[in-house]
Amino acid sequence: MPASERVPEVGLSATAAPELTLLTEGELTVRGQVRDASNAVLYCEVAHEGRTAACVYKPVAGERPLWDFPDGNLARREVAAYLVSEATGWGLVPPTVLRDGPYGEGMVQLWIEAAGAGGADGPDGAGDAGDAGADEAAEAPEAAGPALLALTEDDEPAPGWKAVAEAEVGEGRTALLVHADDDRLRRLAVLDAVINNADRKGGHLLPAPGGRLYGIDHGVTFHTEDKLRTLLWGWAGEPLPPEAVAVLGSLATALAGDLGARLEPLLTAAEIAALRARVARLLETGVHPGPGGDWPSIPWPPV
Template sequence: MSAPERIPPRSVTTAELLTKGELKVRGRIREASNAVLYCSVTYEGREASCVYKPIAGERPLWDFPDGNLAQREVAAYEVSEATGWGLVPTTVLRDGPYGEGMCQLWIEAATDKDGSELLALVDAEEPEAGWKAIGFAEVGDGKTALLVHADDERLRRLAVLDAVINNADRKGGHLLPADEGRLYGIDHGVTFNAENKLRTLLWGWAGEPLTAEAVEALTELRAALDGALGTRLAELITAAEVDATRARVDALLTTGKHPEPSGEWPAIPWPPV
């Protein structure tokens, strides 16, 4: 008589863990303008650290009156996943100790990275090879320095994502280098506005042709916006904002170029880092 077949234990996905797991608050990240709680989450034997941002802890913003910031963070994750680039940590909407909010997987920063390989201030008029100019910044005593970012394919993908989601606040502190060469973008609450509000440090490719990889990702993203992704976004942001997202993707594919500052809105967030 043969032994019964052993069924291996089911693997819990990160999304399941964040959505269904028991959430325990371990501390608060006080540098943030809204309530940001550092938590642990456990489910079916798996445990992880995460960030929980309850909607109740959000400060109202006059230029983002439709819906809440937590749902925009989830929408940014959904769009990131649709590009296939995985630029945003797994993010879900769930109930928690302080009500409904955004829950995002905590990413440990790479121990050998301090961000200097991504952004720098240089005493020069033009960037060196491997760097892209952002603009001049005051550094005190009436002096200025050139702010530059790396000519890095990971940053370039993030610049495309920001153009799609209309990110109004891409600061240096929102860039998270992780192990194995990964780079994540975090803090996507002020995104998806129907009006053009793109503010970012990643202007180095402005007006340049999109890469073939970006065109392919945007083409697939546009199809997804007319399918399951569009349906999902409609649960998170307004119909006008979903339409505006489609229009931004259409514009990128039509021009075939990275967008340039409009001049109607401050192009760089403050403070930039």
């Protein structure tokens, strides 16, 4: 993609700028393919002016068409999710750009090694930005991240945990699916409500070394209809924390200005209008949204 056509940056942290330059300008070399992803997800190395990094490349050509997302492509939605995340100041999405690669235009995102992954070994490692390893996590939701998700046989969540839903665990038994009452997860729940994330699975949560938490895989976002589907329903109906209210107010201002303009190459006018409406609704109600309508509220598979 010529430099003049690249998606402009907005509200980006100073620490993200060098990584974005590396991802955008660097030479992209495919090293492998991430297993078990629903679309083409390639594990790559990017190199620029002596710097190298691992990254994920999702070419548009490798996307499977979706019946309910007829406009645009998934790669552009992933970049839009990154821009919105950066505008919140929370930095919940790894640095993400739209660029040309070996298989055409696609999304390129910095590879995040999950805490406790034991080292990043490419697509066979645990710290990827795709769906790899979801099969291993299926029997233990907490494997998606230390102390983030769990199943309990108790009727009520223990202190420090939030109830999501009852889950069938085989042989006619059920267990309570819970997530941590964690400020990092709560911020991610607010972001998901803003971008209308239709696929917040446990495997899309990446706790990084140092205590930071990232969310990944944001291709099915920004729909004009309500499609929020997540494992982070624990705060549904509760008042938004003051921090979130302040962030949403700033986000509304940004969407009326630079951020809204920079989303135009990525989303349709109707999707941007719906995004602004969701932010306004969250500010008006002042509470975390809850499940509703005919759309399934829990992603499948949940991990």
